[in-house]
Amino acid sequence: MSEQKIFAGVDVGSATAKAVLIDETGTMLGTSVIASGGNLADAAQRCLALAAEGAGVAPDACAAVVATGYGRERVEARHRAVTEITCHARGALTLFPEARSVVDIGGQDSKAIALDERGRVLRFEMNDKCAAGTGRFLEVMARLLEIELDELGGRAMHATAPVTISSTCTVFAESEVISHLARNQRIDDIIAGLCNAIASRVFGLASRARLIAPTIMTGGVARNQGVVKAMEALLGAPISVPETPQIVGAYGAALIARESQKKKE
Amino acid sequence: MDMTALMNPFEKVASDYYGYAREAAAGGRKVAGFMCSYAPQELLHAAGYLPIRILGREGDTHRADELLQAFSCSFARSVLDSALEGEWPFLDLIMFSHTCDTMQNVADLWRAHTPDTEVLIASVPTRTDGDAPLRYYMAELERLKAKLEAKTGPITDERLAASLQVYNDHRAAMNELYALRTAKPGLLSGARMMQIYVSAFLMDRAEHLALVREVIAALNAAEDAGDASLPRVFVAGGMCRHVGFIELMEAAGCVVVGDDLCVGSRSFAPGDGSASTPIEALARAYLGRIPCPAFHRDGRQPGDALVEMAQRDKADGVIFLLTNFCDPVAFDYVPQKDALEAAGIPALSLSVEQHREPPEQLRTRVAAFAEMLREGVNA
Numbered sequence: 001m002s003e004q005k006i007f008a009g010v011d012v013g014s015a016t017a018k019a020v021l022i023d024e025t026g027t028m029l030g031t032s033v034i035a036s037g038g039n040l041a042d043a044a045q046r047c048l049a050l051a052a053e054g055a056g057v058a059p060d061a062c063a064a065v066v067a068t069g070y071g072r073e074r075v076e077a078r079h080r081a082v083t084e085i086t087c088h089a090r091g092a093l094t095l096f097p098e099a100r101s102v103v104d105i106g107g108q109d110s111k112a113i114a115l116d117e118r119g120r121v122l123r124f125e126m127n128d129k130c131a132a133g134t135g136r137f138l139e140v141m142a143r144l145l146e147i148e149l150d151e152l153g154g155r156a157m158h159a160t161a162p163v164t165i166s167s168t169c170t171v172f173a174e175s176e177v178i179s180h181l182a183r184n185q186r187i188d189d190i191i192a193g194l195c196n197a198i199a200s201r202v203f204g205l206a207s208r209a210r211l212i213a214p215t216i217m218t219g220g221v222a223r224n225q226g227v228v229k230a231m232e233a234l235l236g237a238p239i240s241v242p243e244t245p246q247i248v249g250a251y252g253a254a255l256i257a258r259e260s261q262k263k264k265e
Numbered sequence: 266m267d268m269t270a271l272m273n274p275f276e277k278v279a280s281d282y283y284g285y286a287r288e289a290a291a292g293g294r295k296v297a298g299f300m301c302s303y304a305p306q307e308l309l310h311a312a313g314y315l316p317i318r319i320l321g322r323e324g325d326t327h328r329a330d331e332l333l334q335a336f337s338c339s340f341a342r343s344v345l346d347s348a349l350e351g352e353w354p355f356l357d358l359i360m361f362s363h364t365c366d367t368m369q370n371v372a373d374l375w376r377a378h379t380p381d382t383e384v385l386i387a388s389v390p391t392r393t394d395g396d397a398p399l400r401y402y403m404a405e406l407e408r409l410k411a412k413l414e415a416k417t418g419p420i421t422d423e424r425l426a427a428s429l430q431v432y433n434d435h436r437a438a439m440n441e442l443y444a445l446r447t448a449k450p451g452l453l454s455g456a457r458m459m460q461i462y463v464s465a466f467l468m469d470r471a472e473h474l475a476l477v478r479e480v481i482a483a484l485n486a487a488e489d490a491g492d493a494s495l496p497r498v499f500v501a502g503g504m505c506r507h508v509g510f511i512e513l514m515e516a517a518g519c520v521v522v523g524d525d526l527c528v529g530s531r532s533f534a535p536g537d538g539s540a541s542t543p544i545e546a547l548a549r550a551y552l553g554r555i556p557c558p559a560f561h562r563d564g565r566q567p568g569d570a571l572v573e574m575a576q577r578d579k580a581d582g583v584i585f586l587l588t589n590f591c592d593p594v595a596f597d598y599v600p601q602k603d604a605l606e607a608a609g610i611p612a613l614s615l616s617v618e619q620h621r622e623p624p625e626q627l628r629t630r631v632a633a634f635a636e637m638l639r640e641g642v643n644a
Contacts, residue, residue: 070629083629083632085633085636085637086637120640121637124633126629
């Protein structure tokens with residue numbers, strides 16, 4: 001049993017709650033991703049317990065817990081709440097020290113974050129009031145097309161002539177998809193069109209934030225290769241995606257928990 | 266220092282915008298509304314009116330929506346809706362200034378749909394510098410003066426000079442208050458400061474002046490023990506009267522140290538004093554200001570004045586409050602943001618709907634901006 005202190009980050013997003021436990025060296029000991037559901041406080045507790053279980057420690061063994069995500073104020077175990085902008089920047093930068101920008105597409109919002117040479121947030125842009133072009137958009141479309149969410153990206157890679165989806169409003173895009181289906185368009189081409197629509201929307205944010213390469217993509221939607229490829233085409237540069245992009249915010253939060261503990265000492 | 270007691274009269278007015286005017290009208294005072302900080306309020310005051318600024322309100326705008334297109338801003342929508350609903354029966358007249366096409370058309374709609382309230386338009390020259398705009402605006406003020414005299418009797422030079430004095434004294438006091446607050450932000454929150462400047466437009470100016478002087482005396486006498494490590498934020502943009510936005514910034518750990526809002530500091534710019542008649546002094550007071558985005562001046566760079574103000578107030582960052590569909594302000598925003606960045610001052614923009622409280626999503630944006638500034642402040 002190590003004598004090292006343990007730190008946790010809990011990221012309660014609109015779709016999923018994530019937790020990451022790290023040790024003093026920043027090594028990940030345990031992670032978890034669960035659905036946020038209707039009770040955010042409960043989801044926060046459960047995902048922290050799951051990550052602790054994975055790490056083989058008691059849930060209350062953490063020296064400091066930083067909460068982030070839109071449910072950050074609902075995390076009862078938190079010592080501090082930090083916004084997801086700061087946490088995603090910190091997490092991405094630790095995984096990819098060369099990173100100068102982060103694109104995060106979550107369940108109901110997307111952000112483009114520019115970093116300076118020292119990894120501090122320089123500028124950021126977030127999607128406006130509505131959740132167009134986010135994870136929720138893909139969830140609705142997957143249900144409509146009767147395809148698993150995780151399969152969308154792979155299917156998009158098989159497109160030969162992607163359709164154009166002109167609206168990123170989920171409701172209007174849904175009716176566009178239905179008309180494409182009615183015209184007997186290939187499903188893969190429709191999916192690629194949906195991925196392009198998200199990328200185009202987020203590229204608008206990226207341009208306003210004047211992102212500099214190299215860019216890291218985080219958040220659940222980064223698991224969708226179709227969106228990543230479409231973003232790469234628009235940015236004109238390759239994008240790096242962490243192995244588990246959903247947990248980057250929680251990882252960043254855990255790193256901040258470790259730093260604030262150090263400062264205290 | 267009992268700031269809570271000092272704040273009571275301002276809070277009362279700021280929580281019920283038109284209550285003061287309603288009571289004054291019930292007591293027999295004539296009330297004139299004005300729409301924009303460029304309306305020559307001194308002229309209304311000299312004519313014996315209580316001038317109050319029309320600021321809109323929370324709530325849906327169904328009746329105005331019938332008359333306006335989607336590109337009209339929420340301020341236009343809100344004020345027109347109140348007029349159509351008859352919410353301001355105490356107004357004898359309403360004075361517009363020609364600031365943008367939307368407001369010009371709202372003036373026409375007001376005239377067409379609420380015949381009981383006289384509509385006056387102060388045509389402020391779009392170019393505010395040079396001799397021709399000055400002569401034009403002096404003639405325009407004479408025209409408005411004659412209109413008002415036809416309603417309420419002669420406005421002598423003495424009366425106009427006396428009104429100018431009240432407004433100039435008030436401007437000077439407000440600038441003193443701004444400077445004190447910027448130096449001691451821990452003593453008076455940005456939210457309270459907004460209640461003070463918003464209420465200036467909604468009550469008798471001399472009465473407001475006396476209350477402001479009490480606050481100044483209290484601030485002078487007290488030491489600021491506030492947290493000096495908090496990031497200092499300057500608020501830019503056009504029209505925003507929502508204390509909720511300032512509260513959002515302060516809840517995120519920012520100290521609001523100054524503003525360039527048209528309900529705020531922009532309205533308290535001092536006149537230049539080099540005039541031979543009260544009308545000329547009035548014209549110079551309005552044309553001599555740093556032009557608001559709806560007006561122009563030769564060689565003016567929209568970013569210069571903002572950078573200067575932010576640096577004067579030692580701001581670590583600037584938050585723009587931009588009303589959706591307000592194009593004069595939106596056009597200036599881009600060069601202003603670029604000028605701030607060139608000066609090393611980060612900026613964030615938030616979109617404002619004049620008839621709604623700030624939406625919850627903005628909380629994360631402001632908190633993230635505060636975190637970003639704090640890293641810079643403590644680096």
